[in-house]
Amino acid sequence: MKILFVHQNFPGQFVHLAPALAADGGNEVVALSMQKNPPALWNGVKVFSYQVARGTSAETHPWLADSEPKVIRGEAAMRAALQLREQGFVPDVIIAHPGWGESLFLKSVWPKAKLGIYAEFFYHASGADVGFDPEFSSDNIEQACKIQLKNINNLLHIEMADAAISPTHWQASTFPSAFRERISVIHDGINTDMIAPNPGVALNLGGDLTLTRDDEVITFVNRNLEPYRGYHIFMRALPQILAQRPNARVLIVGGDDVSYGAKSATGKSWKEIFLSEVITQLPESALKRIHFLGNIPYQHFIPLLQLSRVHVYLTYPFVLSWSLLEAMSAGCAIVASNTQPLHEAIRQNETGRLVDFFDVAALTQEVCDLLDQPEERQRLGENARRFACEFYDLQRVCLPAQLEWVQTLAEETKVNIQNEISTDSLVNTVVIELK
CATH class of the missing domain: 3.40.50.2000 (Glycogen Phosphorylase B;)
Incomplete structure (x- = not known):
């Protein structure tokens, strides 16, 4: 299986999942990162860097100040993906943290790849963090408009994502109800063997x-x-x-x-x-x-x-x-x-x-x-x-569940490919009979 991880500061939340997949000899694991000089190989993962071509524009409408950087990063990641495709890399599964927009256009490069996203948080103008603390809040319609536009990136990813993973049930619950059935709640995992009580500390x-x-x-x-x-x-x-x-x-x-x-x-x-x-x-x-x-x-x-x-x-x-x-x-x-x-x-x-x-x-x-x-x-x-x-627990609970989640994405890819082959065979048969 070929797997692409996308995170501006890789490994981020994938610090355990990516190496675990790379340790399986049957997988080729690649990552895209915005780090300027990442190691070419990190724990079995091939890491490729990309950089943005420009910064944000001074003329951009202030309500879109959150969206433009995501488009810029998405374009930069897309161009890096094109280079990977030219080198022959075609992922079965893309796993991305979409928060910075990097994965916005990757399905255009690899339309058959399954996209799994890290569903960290969906913004709301009320009922969550915004407006919670009256000391730092005001009843501001302009702020509500900004929050609405801040979710553009989230909504675009929801539209194209095949599945998502969220660390807690509450964070998953912030997303639109129509998308929640595609979210698996699996925490990133805590190394409870290493982090344990120590009376002699x-x-x-x-x-x-x-x-x-x-x-x-x-x-x-x-x-x-x-x-x-x-x-x-x-x-x-x-x-x-x-x-x-x-x-x-x-x-x-x-x-x-x-x-x-x-x-x-x-x-x-x-x-x-x-x-x-x-x-x-x-x-x-x-x-x-x-x-x-x-x-x-x-x-x-x-x-x-x-x-x-x-x-x-x-x-x-x-x-x-x-x-x-x-x-x-x-x-x-x-x-x-x-x-x-x-x-x-x-x-x-x-x-x-x-x-x-x-x-x-x-x-x-x-x-x-x-x-x-x-x-x-x-x-x-x-x-x-x-x-x-x-x-x-990382090793006994969370990581096995994460690996199963990735495997499910990969198996769906195989099913789709098999369905395409079956359909093509059927078409060829019909054409032969018609002749």
């Missing part, structure tokens, strides 16, 4: 400060520190948490940029804005117990989770972070926002505690209560790990 934060399980550690993890992931709510809870817990240390992981929401109008980072908001409520002794770690290497990230006595995860109704499931796998006692994406993983008082996203006082109370209850933390952590192993 130690993490050096620089200098003489080394933390172990004997320390009272609270963790909070984002890709970037921003309102979409509840950074402002967490920071507003810290003065009271640290006042009530004089020995607690808070480890905050995340960059200064934005991943999903808008940048602040002031030009300052959200990290700086919300630290400044609460800094007058934090004595010097408390400030010294807040550790902003930035983006840390993965080999340090796992010990951080293993150290955690209470892990806090907050999010708008949006894409569920891998970090939440990794924290579950590490056996963390979790306090999370009572928002829709969490309901699949955090069951109240079973695999964690849920609090209203905006309720700073409730967040403070739940964190402090759990810090006072070691047996309850252990119970929740063990349940969380058991749940992660049962439903999100």
Whole structure:
């Protein structure tokens, strides 16, 4: 079987699936990526780079500012695909993350290939992330129009995709109902063997400060520190948490940029804005117990989770972070926002505690209560790990299901080819009889 992966920053969500398919000697696996100098061969996958010919136009209507870059990338990927076709590569299956538009025109190059897409999120002007947080929202008709046009890329892919894969049921539910029957809900997978509790863990934060399980550690993890992931709510809870817990240390992981929401109008980072908001409520002794770690290497990230006595995860109704499931796998006692994406993983008082996203006082109370209850933390952590192993384990649950999903796409391709051959044979027979 010949398989093409398409992701602007390959491997992305296909970090496990692509190598697993390449390890099967019967497959030829190729990837298209926008990385400038990717390795020619990565874990058995042949990687080809493509670059866009130009940037966006200053004259483009602002409501189409999200769509034009996707068309530009789609054209660039299409031209790279033409080169692959000229070299004799004809995929049976194309697996793409469509979020950046790269796969828009690949069915024009290979019309018989089956297209499977990663259905990450379908945008809505209300009822999901947009308008959820009144602090950063307004009843804006123009915004609704932009959201409507932002789904152009999604809708075009829905029209041509043969199947889709989505990591959670809630994310799948954001897509139009007519398309949902083509979506298989299979998570990317968590390596629960590697991410497991470790009573002997130690993490050096620089200098003489080394933390172990004997320390009272609270963790909070984002890709970037921003309102979409509840950074402002967490920071507003810290003065009271640290006042009530004089020995607690808070480890905050995340960059200064934005991943999903808008940048602040002031030009300052959200990290700086919300630290400044609460800094007058934090004595010097408390400030010294807040550790902003930035983006840390993965080999340090796992010990951080293993150290955690209470892990806090907050999010708008949006894409569920891998970090939440990794924290579950590490056996963390979790306090999370009572928002829709969490309901699949955090069951109240079973695999964690849920609090209203905006309720700073409730967040403070739940964190402090759990810090006072070691047996309850252990119970929740063990349940969380058991749940992660049962439903999100990479090797035993998710990857086998992903491989089966790809195989189904390939088998549909074979059926179509066989049907075409049968039809051609029938036509030839009829022609002979007519003569």
